[in-house]
Amino acid sequence: MGITLRPEEGQRLKGRVALITGGAHGIGRAYALRFAQEGARVAIADLDLPGAEIVAKEISAQNGEAIAVAVDVTDTKMIADAVERIVDAFGTIDILLNNAAMFSVVPMSRVGFDALSIEEWDAMMSTNVKGPWLMARAVAPVMRKNQSGKIINISSGTAFKGTNTQIHYVTSKAAVLGFTKTLARELGGDGINVNAIAPGNTLSEEDPDDKTVTMRSGAIPSRALRRLESPEDIVGAAVFLASSDSDFITGQTIVVDGGSVMH
Numbered sequence: 001m002g003i004t005l006r007p008e009e010g011q012r013l014k015g016r017v018a019l020i021t022g023g024a025h026g027i028g029r030a031y032a033l034r035f036a037q038e039g040a041r042v043a044i045a046d047l048d049l050p051g052a053e054i055v056a057k058e059i060s061a062q063n064g065e066a067i068a069v070a071v072d073v074t075d076t077k078m079i080a081d082a083v084e085r086i087v088d089a090f091g092t093i094d095i096l097l098n099n100a101a102m103f104s105v106v107p108m109s110r111v112g113f114d115a116l117s118i119e120e121w122d123a124m125m126s127t128n129v130k131g132p133w134l135m136a137r138a139v140a141p142v143m144r145k146n147q148s149g150k151i152i153n154i155s156s157g158t159a160f161k162g163t164n165t166q167i168h169y170v171t172s173k174a175a176v177l178g179f180t181k182t183l184a185r186e187l188g189g190d191g192i193n194v195n196a197i198a199p200g201n202t203l204s205e206e207d208p209d210d211k212t213v214t215m216r217s218g219a220i221p222s223r224a225l226r227r228l229e230s231p232e233d234i235v236g237a238a239v240f241l242a243s244s245d246s247d248f249i250t251g252q253t254i255v256v257d258g259g260s261v262m263h
């Protein structure tokens, strides 16, 4: 997906600073491009620094503002350094989008619950559950100082229904729902909103082969809106939750999956 930056008028995130984890690839890249289009200055934080730099350059080439930072969301030192660097570069952080996860770029096994290794279970919980907590812990002081902020956590539709052979992933994404509600209660007094998005099975691979398209198409019959889901289908919900349009919404989860899960 390419981008064309909008004229300033109508930009819904103008003047905001957004930190997007896992922004180098897939849906995270789409959030980064769209947030920049909406006028945000964007920090793309990813394990894959060269990948994050490509996305940042794509935004800069359109006169947007973006920086790439190397972050492993399980590493407190890297997180602290990244937050410091972003605040130095942009002055503050208004939006934290906790998108990084073990999923496709950092792949997971798809095996029965009793065939999964303990090491992979722990790695999944570390990235997908501890990661958002460590990120929120590091960014909260900046938002508390501002007495405002938006934290958006990425869960998954699968947390509402379960999926065969991904018990560690599904469990981690269900944890994100409880994390979101508790964090919303703890940070509400500081004017900080915390919400979640639960995407459906999304064709997020950059160059998908036929097998991947078939696998992602498997979700179509369960949807009220019967088609493939693309990263661009999800970004509008993220812009809404990052913008002042959602100022009185917190602790909620928006399922963006074409009406497969209805809750």
Ligand SMILES: NC(=O)c1ccc[n+]([C@@H]2O[C@H](COP(=O)([O-])OP(=O)(O)OC[C@H]3O[C@@H](n4cnc5c(N)ncnc54)[C@H](O)[C@@H]3O)[C@@H](O)[C@H]2O)c1
Pocket (backbone or CB within 6 Å): 021, 022, 023, 024, 025, 026, 027, 028, 045, 046, 047, 048, 071, 072, 073, 074, 098, 099, 100, 101, 102, 103, 104, 105, 106, 127, 131, 154, 155, 156, 157, 198, 199, 200, 201, 202, 203, 204, 205
């Ligand atoms: N694609 C789907 O079908 C789908 C469905 C529901 C939810 N989701 C969720 O949406 C988010 C994005 O999904 P995607 O398909 O774009 O995934 P992806 O695997 O394509 O991209 C994830 C990104 O996170 C980065 N990352 C992984 N581990 C990291 C770590 N420890 N520290 C920093 N960065 C790290 C990767 O380098 C990559 O850029 C994830 O939270 C995923 O669980 C995806």
